[in-house]
Amino acid sequence: MLEIIYQDEWLVAVNKPAGWLVHRSWLDRHEKVFVMQTVRDQIGQHVFTVHRLDRPTSGVLLMGLSSEVGRLLSQQFEQHQLQKRYHAVVRGWLEGEATLDYPLTEELDKIADKFSNPEKAPQSAVTHWRAVATAELPVPVSRYETSRYTLVELLPETGRKHQLRRHMTHLRHPIIGDSAHGDLRQNRSAAANFGMRRLMLHASELSLTHPVTGEPLLLRAGLDSIWQEMMVQFGWQDVLPEVPRVEFTAASLQDSSLT
Template identity: 45%
Template sequence: MNNEPEIIFEDDHLLAAFKPDGWLVHRSEIDRNENRILLQYLRDLSGHHLYPVHRLDKPTSGIIIFGKSSEMATLLQQQLESENSVKEYLAVCRGYCPEQGVIDYPLPPVADFKHQRKRPKADLPRKSAITLYRRLDTVELPYEVDRYPTSRYSLVEIQLKTGRRHQIRRHFKHIHHPLIGCPKYGKSSHNRFFARQYDCARLLLHASKLKIMHPISETVFDINMTPRGTFSELLGKLNWNLTN
C-alpha cells in the first residue's frame, strides 16, 4: 500500500497533502540527520514555494496544509484557530478508554533543547490545552503484555480544540491511556508487542480530517483521509472498520 507523500488538493492559493509517518515537515536541529523533508519534497513536486501553516510531528501521519504565500499561510492559520475549524485524528491507545470525554489539562512547553530541560518543570508556564475524544471500537487480545493475562486496546477519534506540542500524546498519558507506538509518552512493552505481533512499529496517530473555510473562495474546505501503510493493515488485523 502506498505510503509516500501525495498532493491531495491544490489550487492557486494552497496545497493539501498526505504526510507519511517518519517524515519531518521541515528541517529541524532536533533531528538533523533526517533526509525525508516533506516541505522540500512537495515544493519539488508542485513547482511552487510553500509556506507551512501547521505541523504534524515526525511519527504522525495524515493531512497537512500549506499556503502558496506567506499571506495565505497567515490566513489559513487564522482559520485553523477559529471555532469553525475541525482537526480530527485517529489513534490507538492502551486499555478501554471512556466512551467519550474532554481532556482539559494545561500543558507546559516541550523541552527539546538542553537549556530548556535545565529549568524545573514547575517553572515552565502552562497553556490551556483541550482535547475531545470518542471511542470507536475496542479489542481484547489473548496475550499477556503487561501484568494481566489479556491485553485491551481502544480505537479513538480525537478532535483538537487547541494545538499544543505533542498535545494528544501527553493528554492520553495524563488519563492513563497512552498511545501505542509512542516512545516518549507511551509504554515500551506495548510498543514492542505491536511491532513484534503485528509488524507495526510506528506511532498509531493519524490526522484524518481537516475542515476549514477557504480564505479566498469562502467555500468549506473538507478533507478526510483514512490511515495508510501499517496503520491501515493493523485496522484490518484487529477487525476495526472505520465505516461502522
C-alpha cells in the same frame, strides 16, 4: 512522491507519512527527506507551512502557495477557526466519550528551548475524545494475559505540544508507539505481534473555510498499510468508512516512533 489530497491555485494539502519531518531542522542534521522540499519539487513551486505534525504522526498537512495565503491560514489555526480530527490506537479499553480539560506545562527541548522560561505556568489544553471500537487479543503483555486496545477519535480544541499524546497518557491510556509518554512494553508487544511499528496517531481530517473563496473545505487523509493491517487484525476494517485507505512506499514508513 507524496499523496496530494487537495490542490488549487492558492493552497495544497498532502497526506504526510509517519517518520517524515515537515521541514529541515538543525536538531536532525542527518535527515535528507522533508515534506516541504518534496512538495515543492513535486508541484514545481514554493510552499509555505501554516501548521505542523510531529515527525511520527501521519495525516493531513496543509500548506499555502503564497506568503499571503499562508498568513491567512495561520490565522485560522491561531484563532481556532477550524476543526482537526485525529484517530489513535491506545492501550486498554476506553468507553463512551468525554472532554478532557487538563492544562499542560510546556515541554522544553534541552537545546532548542534552552533560553525559554522553565517556570512558565501550565497552558490551557482541551481535547474531546470518543471511543470508536475495542479489541482484545490472546497475546500476553507485561502482567496481563491478553492485549486490549481501543480505537479513539480525538478532536483537540487547543494545540499544545504533544497534547493528544500527553492527554491520553493522563487518562492512563497512552497511544501505542509513543516512546516519550507511552508504555514501552506495550509498544514492543504491539510492534512484534501486530506490526504497529510507529506512533498510532493519524490526522484523519481537517475542516476549514477556504481563505480566498470563503467556501467550506473538508480534507481527509487515508490510512497507511500499517494502520490497514492492524484494522483487519482487530476486526475494525469497517468502523471508519469515511477515512480512505492509501498505499505508501516502504521508504515512506520510516520506523521513527519506537526509537
